[in-house]
Amino acid sequence: MNLLGIGIDMRIEKIYIKNYSRFNEIELSFPKNSDNDLHFIIGKNGSGKTDFLNAINWCLYETEPHKTKRKSKLDSKDGREKLPRINVYTVDSDNNNLIVEIWLEDNNEYIIFHRKEVYDVKNLSHPIEKEFYVDIPDEKGNRKILTDDDANLVVSQYFPEAISEYFFFDGERLDRYFQIATSKDINHEIFTISYINALEQMKDHTELLIKDIEKEGGKFSANIEEIREKQEENLTKLEDISERIEETNEQLEIAKKKVSEYHSLLKNQLDVSEKEKELKQLKLHREKKEELIKEYETKKRRILFKNTINMGLWHSCKHSLNLIEEKRKNLELPPVEEEIIEKVLKHENCDICGNPLDKTSKKRMSLLLEQFKSTSKSVKLLEPMEKPLNKFNLKINDFKENLDDINNLIKDSNNDYDFIDSQISAINNELGGYNVEEIKKWHLERNKFEKIRDQNLISLGHLESNEKSLKQKKEKLEKEFDQALKENKKANETRKKIQFVNKALNVILTSKENIMNETRIEIGKETNKLFFELLWDEGNYKKIIIDKNYNLGVIHEHDYECLDDLSAAQRELLVLSFTLALHKISGYEAPILIDTPVARISDDNRTNFANTFLDVTKNKQIILLFTPNEYSIEIKDLFEDNVSNKYEFKKIDKITELGVL
Amino acid sequence: MQNIECCDKMASTSTIRILEDLRKNCQEDKNLQLFLEAILSEEIKGKHRWREYYKKTLDEFIGDWDRYED
Numbered sequence: 155m156n157l158l159g160i161g162i163d164m165r166i167e168k169i170y171i172k173n174y175s176r177f178n179e180i181e182l183s184f185p186k187n188s189d190n191d192l193h194f195i196i197g198k199n200g201s202g203k204t205d206f207l208n209a210i211n212w213c214l215y216e217t218e219p220h221k222t223k224r225k226s227k228l229d230s231k232d233g234r235e236k237l238p239r240i241n242v243y244t245v246d247s248d249n250n251n252l253i254v255e256i257w258l259e260d261n262n263e264y265i266i267f268h269r270k271e272v273y274d275v276k277n278l279s280h281p282i283e284k285e286f287y288v289d290i291p292d293e294k295g296n297r298k299i300l301t302d303d304d305a306n307l308v309v310s311q312y313f314p315e316a317i318s319e320y321f322f323f324d325g326e327r328l329d330r331y332f333q334i335a336t337s338k339d340i341n342h343e344i345f346t347i348s349y350i351n352a353l354e355q356m357k358d359h360t361e362l363l364i365k366d367i368e369k370e371g372g373k374f375s376a377n378i379e380e381i382r383e384k385q386e387e388n389l390t391k392l393e394d395i396s397e398r399i400e401e402t403n404e405q406l407e408i409a410k411k412k413v414s415e416y417h418s419l420l421k422n423q424l425d426v427s428e429k430e431k432e433l434k435q436l437k438l439h440r441e442k443k444e445e446l447i448k449e450y451e452t453k454k455r456r457i458l459f460k461n462t463i464n465m466g467l468w469h470s471c472k473h474s475l476n477l478i479e480e481k482r483k484n485l486e487l488p489p490v491e492e493e494i495i496e497k498v499l500k501h502e503n504c505d506i507c508g509n510p511l512d513k514t515s516k517k518r519m520s521l522l523l524e525q526f527k528s529t530s531k532s533v534k535l536l537e538p539m540e541k542p543l544n545k546f547n548l549k550i551n552d553f554k555e556n557l558d559d560i561n562n563l564i565k566d567s568n569n570d571y572d573f574i575d576s577q578i579s580a581i582n583n584e585l586g587g588y589n590v591e592e593i594k595k596w597h598l599e600r601n602k603f604e605k606i607r608d609q610n611l612i613s614l615g616h617l618e619s620n621e622k623s624l625k626q627k628k629e630k631l632e633k634e635f636d637q638a639l640k641e642n643k644k645a646n647e648t649r650k651k652i653q654f655v656n657k658a659l660n661v662i663l664t665s666k667e668n669i670m671n672e673t674r675i676e677i678g679k680e681t682n683k684l685f686f687e688l689l690w691d692e693g694n695y696k697k698i699i700i701d702k703n704y705n706l707g708v709i710h711e712h713d714y715e716c717l718d719d720l721s722a723a724q725r726e727l728l729v730l731s732f733t734l735a736l737h738k739i740s741g742y743e744a745p746i747l748i749d750t751p752v753a754r755i756s757d758d759n760r761t762n763f764a765n766t767f768l769d770v771t772k773n774k775q776i777i778l779l780f781t782p783n784e785y786s787i788e789i790k791d792l793f794e795d796n797v798s799n800k801y802e803f804k805k806i807d808k809i810t811e812l813g814v815l
Numbered sequence: 816m817q818n819i820e821c822c823d824k825m826a827s828t829s830t831i832r833i834l835e836d837l838r839k840n841c842q843e844d845k846n847l848q849l850f851l852e853a854i855l856s857e858e859i860k861g862k863h864r865w866r867e868y869y870k871k872t873l874d875e876f877i878g879d880w881d882r883y884e885d
Contacts, residue, residue: 349830352858359854359865363873366866651873657844658851665836 164312165191165775166745167264168257173241173249174212175205176805180812187798190771194793194815195779197803202810203779206803207749210322212239213254213269215315216286220324220749238278240271243808247275258312263291267309313744316346320733324749331729340704348673348740353666360659364652365389371639371648378638378645385631392624399617402610407703409607416600418718426585426593433581440574447567454560461553468550471543478540486533495523673739674700680735681706685728688769690762698728706732723759726751727766734770745775752784761788768796830859850876 165184172179184193197203208218218239240252256267266289271281288305292298300308313321320343345351365386372379458465481487498504499519502511511519639649678700685698695716699707706728710716720728737743751767752760767776780789800815834852841848853872857865 349833349859352830352855353833355858355865356851356854359858359869362866363869366870654847654850655873658847658854661837661840661847661851664840665833668836668840669833 164258164260164744166256166747166777167259168255169206169210170253170255170257171206171209172251172253173244174209174252174254175237175239176202176241176243176808176810177205177209178241178244178809178811180810182801182812183799184775184777185798186775188796190768190796190798191775192767192771192793192797193775193777194785194797194800195777195803196782196785196800196815197779197810198805199781201803201805203749203781203803204324205810206779207322207324207747209254210256210747211318213256213267214309214313215318216269217315219318238273240273240278240281241809242278245273245275245278250275252281260312265290265308265312267305314346317343317736320736320746321744322747325726325751325753331725331732344670344673344677344704344736344740348669350666350669350673353662353669356662357659357666360655360662364655364659367648367651367655368635371635371645371652374642374645374648375638378635378642381631381635381638385628385635388624388627388631392621392628395617395621395624399614399621402614402617403703406607406610406614407705409603409610412603413600413607414718416596416603419596420593420600421718423593423596424584424588425597426588426590427597429581429585430590430594433578433585436574436578436581440571440578443567443571443574447564447571450560450564450567454557454564457553457556457560461550464546464550464553467546471546471550474536474539475543475547478536478543481533481536487537492523492526495519495526499523671702674702674704676739677704677732677735680738681728681732684731684734688727688731688766689724690759690765693724698731700732721756721759723755723763726755727763730766730770734774737774743774745777747777747779749779750781750784751778752789753781757786760784760786761792764789764792768792771796830855846876 165186167185168181168183170181171177182195184191195203195206204220208220211220212218240250250273252271252273254269258265258267268285268287268289270283270285272283272285274282286301286305288300288308289297290300290308309315345354368382368385372382478487494505498511499516502516503509504511504515636649636652639645639652678698681700682698686695689695694711696709696711696713699709701707706717707715708717708720708728710719733746737746752763755763767778770776802813802815804811804813833855837851837855838848841851850872853876854869857868857872
């Protein structure tokens with residue numbers, strides 16, 4: 155049972171394929187042999203799994219959406235322009251039919267979808283005969299064959315093509331859902347399955363009907379016609395603005411998704427642009443330091459050169475000053491004036507105390523005079539040297555200080571240089587572990603889409619403001635038009651018709667809004683319920699939200715949006731929950747067929763994710779196509795007692811053979 | 816409703832819901848309700864010359880003019 159009333163519970167009972175692509179003739183039955191309506195097909199890459207998916211699509215819609223990959227692969231291998239749909243290795247004049255049949259079980263009745271092509275063996279590029287029918291029971295239980303539009307109508311009842319990707323999809327769609335799905339696509343799908351399209355058509359046609367009636371009204375007077383023309387002109391502008399708003403919203407949506415996609419890619423990556431910026435600055439800094447060191451060394455050389463002679467004389471200077479110092483200590487400095495002693499000896503009288511010299515004093519004075527005479531010569535030479543020597547010594551000391559200063563500067567700069575160099579090495583090592591070019595590209599792309607997003611947000615603001623003015627003008631003109639009709643008695647009936655259809659239009663718009671909202675809320679509730687039921691570790695997630703554009707979001711327990719924090723497995727689970735909710739709410743309780751469902755999920759979460767299928771398949775048929783690598787021992791053990799049946803695709807001599815496991 | 820009942824299975828399922836909502840929003844205006852039901856069934860069938868049908872239907876169901884007098 156669904157929101158809309160009645161549900162369709164159906165399952166695929168059998169698929170018959172003859173001569174499609176690499177298949178010879180195979181029949182796969184899918185009986186429900188356990189509590190879980192779960193079925194496996196296991197096959198290596200290239201064994202025919204994708205062909206199988208294409209065969210189903212071809213049977214129902216005559217399309218092969220997954221063909222490109224297969225074809226391009228074979229093209230490069232075989233160098234063929236186009237591979238015929240029929241199996242070129244099995245076809246011959248007695249076996250030239252290509253058939254795919256899907257047997258569907260709906261409330262114990264079988265519906266058979268049958269598509270056939272017949273080929274001329276001499277020209278396999280185009281069929282010479284085509285056939286499509288649906289074999290269905292009528293009300294009395296008798297079989298009847300429907301063809302053409304009637305057959306297609308049955309297909310659209312059971313598997314609407316617009317949402318075929320929600321029945322038969324490869325795991326990649328689950329993984330890439332948030333990147334490829336736009337709100338326009340999803341809205342379209344929801345509109346299709348909920349028949350909101352019918353309301354949309356009613357709205358469009360009713361609006362056109364109003365225009366037609368207004369045109370009739372314009373014939374009553376020139377004034378009415380003038381207002382009508384103004385209305386029409388205003389409406390054209392309004393439609394144009396609405397279209398531009400829609401386009402801008404689409405662009406905004408795409409830009410937001412792209413930003414989120416690159417944000418997700420960059421989530422666990424180093425911010426290489428920032429690091430490279432840092433690296434560039436450090437290298438510049440190092441370069442400057444290097445120049446500074448060179449400058450200091452030049453300065454040092456200049457100081458040394460300038461002081462070479464001083465340095466050579468420094469020891470002599472020092473020695474001389476020491477000598478002077480010593481002389482001074484010995485009281486040899488300043489030198490005694492010999493004339494004074496000679497005068498005292500001559501007058502035999504002391505000039506200081508005025509007393510006459512006795513013999514002893516005279517003798518001592520004579521001895522002193524002799525001693526002075528022997529040293530005063532060198533002392534007299536030393537004395538005038540002291541001042542220049544001191545000056546020279548100061549110069550030497552200045553030089554030493556200057557040299558120490560410059561040496562310290564060189565030392566500090568070298569230390570700085572080494573530190574910067576070590577930082578550069580650390581960043582280089584860090585960057586070495588990443589694909590820098592790719593990460594830079596992602597950064598650039600993210601920045602680009604951020605700009606596009608912001609530009610679109612600004613445009614949207616302007617457009618919405620214009621739209622508001624035009625709507626106000628529309629209301630004003632409608633009133634004027636109504637008044638003009640009212641004033642013209644002949645136009646009375648036209649006026650009533652417009653009022654009536656306008657009322658109908660308002661009801662249609664209200665109902666459309668109601669149904670859209672209710673459907674979205676129900677799908678949101680169901681997605682939320684399923685996601686948390688199936689999630690193996692609830693983590694820190696609080697709830698799932700679906701906005702009015704059907705964008706899925708995950709709210710963290712701290713109330714922020716954290717979709718980007720989900721692991722690949724959790725992301726796939728969210729999309730699977732959304733798909734199942736969509737099926738349930740829309741009433742299309744159809745089977746789901748997924749090619750390579752866990753290929754993109756890390757080993758840790760594969761078992762967790764596989765476990766969710768066990769829960770889901772109690773109420774719904776699921777057919778999974780695994781590669782042997784995906785079908786690990788853990789998954790095998792998990793499903794061993796629950797899987798209804800297992801098949802194997804094996805490629806033998808270019809033909810896909812079916813094995814039962 | 817006859818037309819709607821003849822439609823395919825899913826369409827009838829969905830249109831029941833749509834019809835219920837349209838009726839609810841018509842606020843017991845029988846003419847409006849009948850008009851909307853008629854055009855809905857025509858849209859579900861999908862194969863029609865809508866303009867002629869809408870105009871014809873409008874003339875058929877608009878009967879109660881007094882309701883729209885000022």
